[in-house]
Each structure stands twice: as C-alpha cells, then as structure tokens.
Amino acid sequence: xxxxxxxxxxxxxxxxxxxxxxxxxxxxxxxxxxxxxxxxxxxxxxxxxxxxxxxxxxxxxxxxxxxxxxxxxxxxxxxxxxxxxxxxxxxxxxxxxxxxxxxxxxxxxxxxxxxxxxxxxxxxxxxxxxxxxxxxxxxxxxxxxxxxxxxxxxxxxxxxxxxxxxxxxxxxxxxxxxxxxxxxxxxxxxxxxxxxxxxxxxxxxxxxxxxxxxxxxxxxxxxxxxxxxxxxxxxxxxxxxxxxxxxxxxxxxxxxxxxxxxxxxxxxxxxxxxxxxxxxxxxxxxxxxxxxxxxxxxxxxxxxxxxxxxxxxxxxxxxxxxxxxxxxx
Numbered sequence: 001x002x003x004x005x006x007x008x009x010x011x012x013x014x015x016x017x018x019x020x021x022x023x024x025x026x027x028x029x030x031x032x033x034x035x036x037x038x039x040x041x042x043x044x045x046x047x048x049x050x051x052x053x054x055x056x057x058x059x060x061x062x063x064x065x066x067x068x069x070x071x072x073x074x075x076x077x078x079x080x081x082x083x084x085x086x087x088x089x090x091x092x093x094x095x096x097x098x099x100x101x102x103x104x105x106x107x108x109x110x111x112x113x114x115x116x117x118x119x120x121x122x123x124x125x126x127x128x129x130x131x132x133x134x135x136x137x138x139x140x141x142x143x144x145x146x147x148x149x150x151x152x153x154x155x156x157x158x159x160x161x162x163x164x165x166x167x168x169x170x171x172x173x174x175x176x177x178x179x180x181x182x183x184x185x186x187x188x189x190x191x192x193x194x195x196x197x198x199x200x201x202x203x204x205x206x207x208x209x210x211x212x213x214x215x216x217x218x219x220x221x222x223x224x225x226x227x228x229x230x231x232x233x234x235x236x237x238x239x240x241x242x243x244x245x246x247x248x249x250x251x252x253x254x255x256x257x258x259x260x261x262x263x264x265x266x267x268x269x270x271x272x273x274x275x276x277x278x279x280x281x282x283x284x285x286x287x288x289x290x291x292x293x294x295x296x297x298x299x300x301x302x303x304x305x306x307x308x309x310x311x312x313x314x315x316x317x318x319x320x321x322x323x324x325x326x327x328x329x
Contacts, residue, residue: 002033003111003321005314006101009038010116011094012081014295015305020116021047022307023314024069032318035062035110036071037097039078043071046081059104074100083301091122098133102140105286111321112287114313119295131163134281137288146283147184150265150292151316152273155249156256157265158185158282169261173204173217178225178258185256186234188282191320200245200254201226201238202264208239222260246272275308278316287320289313 010016020036021043027034036043040055054070056062062070076096079089101113115133123130130136138146148162160181161169182199189197201222203209209218222239229236238258240248246268249257259265270277270292277292291309299305 002029002031003318004035004109005032005112005114005317005321006035006037006104006110007114007314008094008097008101008116009036009042010097011087011090011119011122011295012039012042012078013083013085013087013090013122013300014117014119014297015293015300016094016116016295017042017046017081018300018303018305019291019307019310022305023310026307026311027314029069032314032321034069034314035059035104036069037074037101038071038116039073039081039093040071042078042081059100059109072100073097076100084297086119086122086125086297088122088125088127091119091124091128092126094118095123095126095128095136098136099140102137102286105288106141112289112317114310114317115288115290116310117291117293117295119297122295133290134162134279137281137286138284141285143284145180145184146281147181148262149185149188149280149282150269151278151280151312152269152276152292154252155246155269155272156185156189157246157259157269158188158256159259159262159265161260162262164262166261170204170217173221173260175221175225175228178222178260179228181258182225182229182234182236183232184283185258186229186236188280189255193319194255196235196255198253198255199229199234199236199258200240200249200256201236201258202242202245202260203239204242204260206243208241275306276312277309278313280316280320287317289317289320 078093104110149158161172203218205215209215218239279290281288
C-alpha cells in the first residue's frame with residue numbers, strides 16, 4: 001500500500017507553495033498518498049496546472065484510497081500570499097499546520113510527515129520559542145533524544161548538535177551524546193534497509209586532534225564513545241579526519257558520517273548534492289522529513305525554485321514509513 005504522508009506547506013511567503021505545486025505534479029502516486037496541510041489559495045496562485053486535489057474541511061473524511069491528493073487548512077486560515085515578505089501570521093500558520101500533521105501521525109491517520117520550509121524569524125515574531133521545526137516537533141512528541149540528519153542520495157550525515165552557536169556545540173559534546181548519536185544513526189540506516197550500516201565518526205579538531213596535539217576532545221570524548229558502540233556490535237570507526245571522511249563516504253567506504261556539529265555535516269553534503277538534500281529527524285516516534293533548504297525569500301515568486309529536495313523528502317519519508325509498518329508487524 002502507498003504510504004500516507006502529510007505534507008505541510010510551510011511559510012507561504014517563501015518558496016514552499018512553489019516547490020509543492022511542482023512536486024504534486026511529479027510525485028509517484030503509487031509510492032505515497034498525500035494530504036497537504038496548508039492554504040489552497042496559495043497553492044492555486046502559484047500554479048494553474050496543479051493536479052486536481054480535493055479540499056477537505058474535516059480530515060476525518062479524508063481517505064487516502066479515494067482521495068490520494070487532498071488539502072486541508074486544519075482550521076488555520078493564511079493571509080494573502082506576498083512573496084518574500086516576513087510575516088508573523090504566515091509563521092503562525094506554518095507552525096500550526098505542523099502541529100496538525102504531528103497529531104495526525106501520532107494518531108496513525110498518516111504514516112509520516114514532510115515539511116516545507118519555515119522562516120525562523122517569522123515564527124519568533126509569532127511567539128514560538130524554538131529554533132525551528134525539529135525542536136518544535138520533538139517537543140510535541142516528547143522525544144528526549146533526537147538528531148538532525150541530512151541525506152543526499154548515498155551521502156548521509158547525522159549531527160551530534162544542530163542549530164546552536166558553535167561555542168554551545170562544543171559544550172554539548174560529551175561521550176554520552178556522541179554514543180547516542182552513533183546508535184541513532186545506525187538505527188536510521190537499518191530502517192532504510194541498510195543492514196550492515198557502516199558508521200564513520202568524524203573528529204572534531206583538524207586531523208582528528210593529532211593524538212592530543214590539536215585538541216583533547218577526539219581522544220578523550222569521541223574515541224571512548226566509538227569504542228563503546230563498537231563493543232555493542234555497531235560497525236563504527238573513528239574519530240576520523242574530518243576533512244577527508246566525507247570523501248570516503250562518497251567513495252562507498254561508509255554509509256553515514258556522524259558529524260560533530262551542524263556545518264561540519266551540512267557544508268560537504270550541500271556542496272555535493274544540494275538539490276537532493278533531505279532533512280531527516282531521527283529518534284522520533286514518527287517519521288519526519290523536510291526539504292534541505294530554507295524559505296528563500298530572495299527568489300520567492302520569481303519562478304526559480306526547484307522541487308527536487310521536496311520530491312526526495314517524500315521518497316525518503318515513504319521508505320521510512322514502510323519500514324515502520326514492517327517493524328510494527
């Protein structure tokens with residue numbers, strides 16, 4: 001059976017509606033049925049050729065078999081779309097549409113959720129005290145140990161820390177957190193059907209610390225975490241020189257890299273495969289993927305946005321959703 005996915009529209013003043021309108025005409029209907037949560041008028045405004053969809057007022061009336069493509073505003077009416085304009089109200093709608101999608105996933109109405117981008121400044125203006133989607137969703141599902149990940153084809157990075165200042169990322173670097181990240185990364189590979197799951201653990205410092213000459217963290221924090229996970233049966237190696245480990249993954253030596261902080265993982269993956277990048281939140285009780293880009297206010301409304309990342313996010317969510325179904329059996 002096709003996976004049932006809820007796709008949130010994100011901030012309608014960004015490129016979310018544009019990439020969504022394109023993706024709806026291109027996605028594989030045999031792989032997933034889609035319930036768009038957002039504003040139908042914003043979607044119609046960006047593409048007259050959008051595939052026919054059903055507007056539903058009551059999500060309880062939505063059946064993925066009879067209406068494989070539907071849109072629901074979850075009771076949150078968005079203002080008129082103004083591309084590129086920062087707005088507290090569009091930020092509020094984006095977050096409340098996300099809340100509705102999470103509730104559907106927790107109830108089992110959908111198998112997973114895919115989110116289009118929000119604007120962090122916009123959600124702060126709307127009164128939300130979080131850094132973005134990931135933290136907001138983790139709080140809604142009460143997940144204490146979750147990790148931001150970036151998947152781009154065969155390239156994958158799972159981050160020990162994500163949207164925090166670099167100084168805070170260093171403070172968060174502990175043996176326990178690194179070991180938890182390795183375990184979460186390994187479990188994510190298994191859910192994708194990658195049984196062996198070869199995990200590369202990047203070092204923190206240049207040359208992975210040069211045995212203490214360039215920093216103590218690699219030897220005193222990262223190495224013990226790797227040894228602990230290897231003793232538990234996980235195929236993991238590290239700490240490895242961070243400026244080479246992503247090339248080794250690209251060459252097929254590893255299936256995922258555990259990155260010590262946000263940019264260590266994001267920079268190489270976006271350089272290698274920006275359009276394919278998918279943000280995956282691991283460690284949640286629900287499936288959640290997102291695009292690997294932001295709202296891109298600077299190009300909103302100009303016809304320049306590409307749907308590749310959203311299509312990839314739908315594909316990964318469908319694969320993870322099917323894995324969840326098999327696991328439940």
